[in-house]
Amino acid sequence: MSQTYTTIIGLEVHVQLATDSKLFCGCSTQFGAEPNTQTCPVCIGMPGSLPVMNREAYDLSLKTAVAVNCEIPEFTKWDRKQYFYPDLPKGYQISQYDLPMSANGYLEIHDEKDRFEPKRVRITRAHLEEDAGKSVHDEQAGTADSEIDLNRTGTPLLEIVSEPDMRSSAEARAYLSELKLLLTYLGVSDCNMQEGSLRVDANVNLHLDTDEGKVATPIVEIKNMNSFRAVERALDYEAQRQFRVWQETGKKIGDSPKQTRGWDDAAGITRGQRSKEESSDYRYFPDPDLVPIIVTSEQIQEVKDALGELPADFRNRLIREFGLSSYDTDVLVNQGREVVDYFLEVAEHCDDAKAACNWVTQEVLRALKERESIISEFAISATNLAGLIQAIVEGKLPKTRAKDAFELMMVDGIDVASTVDRLGIEQVDESALESLCQELLDANPKIVADVQSGKPQAVGALIGQAKKRNPNVDPGRVREICLKLAQQE
């Protein structure tokens, strides 16, 4: 029986906010410190300690929530989510339950390869909470105890929950890439997945059309995905697995409770984990140690005004102001704000924005990749690259020598005028070029005859010879002039 299904995906993203200190105490959030050297009575839950909200953490979460188009309620508070786990020293996590700091936002996604139509993914809510610690299991010790490191405990996290609006792993990937790009532009997180600054859980199930009408499979939450690629693979695997299970058992949503499965990247499969406690089992209640936050519409407006240009704004501007293609625009914007700023400066200082885009997206990015370097350390300043492009536009630098000039500028960090001198590039004036072409034609009567009998490609052989005689000649011009002169003979 052939059967089609739609994959329904919602994502929960936890992003670690880029504060220096923790959410409710002054301990450092620096990654990689010696275990248990960044804790204090507040973050390890000693009796009598009092948490106080980190202003920067709240400001960063507000900035992010506004950037993902969320509504910001006037009043927000923090709640205790109770559960027992060795990495949660207080026995509860300070989180937000019924009055989160933001709700009802959205993020626009699109695909460079047009695998899906651009769409808006709704964001249910974004709320601010504290992180838990880490358990390290010592494999060598076999069945020995797990060791707990509480350095991460109390680090500020923004949990961003989407609606189940994605329909393929490609859409999920696009959502994550766009969200990460946005967070990076905002500077609210380093989004380093390896260090756990950005974590993704996915909720997925299938909608099927059957003889008895529409049917949904039980929802599964997938955890332990450590890269965007892993998220894509896990979703693809899980959709197929659910379809297979549905064919075998016919189990529908509601027939079994929501299941949590962990992604095993090496094996390429998801495995069942302990069943999740129901939300009511967390026995949320308002944290009496923390006071609520009240924001005014003026404050929210200030945050909006200070956001600056975000990826979507840059894409629109690059297309509108410079006439770039949406593909080129994506390449530039996806490289991050610094690359966009570099491009803008190049484009501003030369008369060919399209060429500026080509140089940045091709030569500059290639050079950076080869050197494993970043744009802020790139040897050719934006104004120098603009000078190079302008020299080509004005005919002072033949296109054929442009890459040589670029290489030299990159090595020596010099401007285009010095480069042109150094390379011995001289402009070949028109009369010199014509006499050179005439000499070549005179020496090659067979080529002249070929051109006259309708084989213009025959002049190709002359271009190489012309370049040997003078490396500064423009091959395009040589071709044109030779064709013109040959026809006149």
Next chain:
Amino acid sequence: MAITRADVEKVSLLARLQLSETEIETLTVELGKIVAYVDQLSEVDTDGVAPMAHAVEVSNVFASDEVKTSLPREQALANAPSHNPRGYLVPPVLGG
């Protein structure tokens, strides 16, 4: 709202408390009394009164984002039932 034996069993499981048969019976009665006591509040007419999210009429208390000295590790670990020089030791965590 009456507290049933099943309620006590569920709450004790969530709180990771292992209760004996007699304790479950005693607690069902005692917790029932506590809830009944608090339930008197439902007699108050709260029409038109906004729900209160916090007992203190204070809001927007912030600390600046400055790193302060943390506890020396020996002190942080000192009260743990079991630890090594680096960290707390707990029975193996199962199921991720």
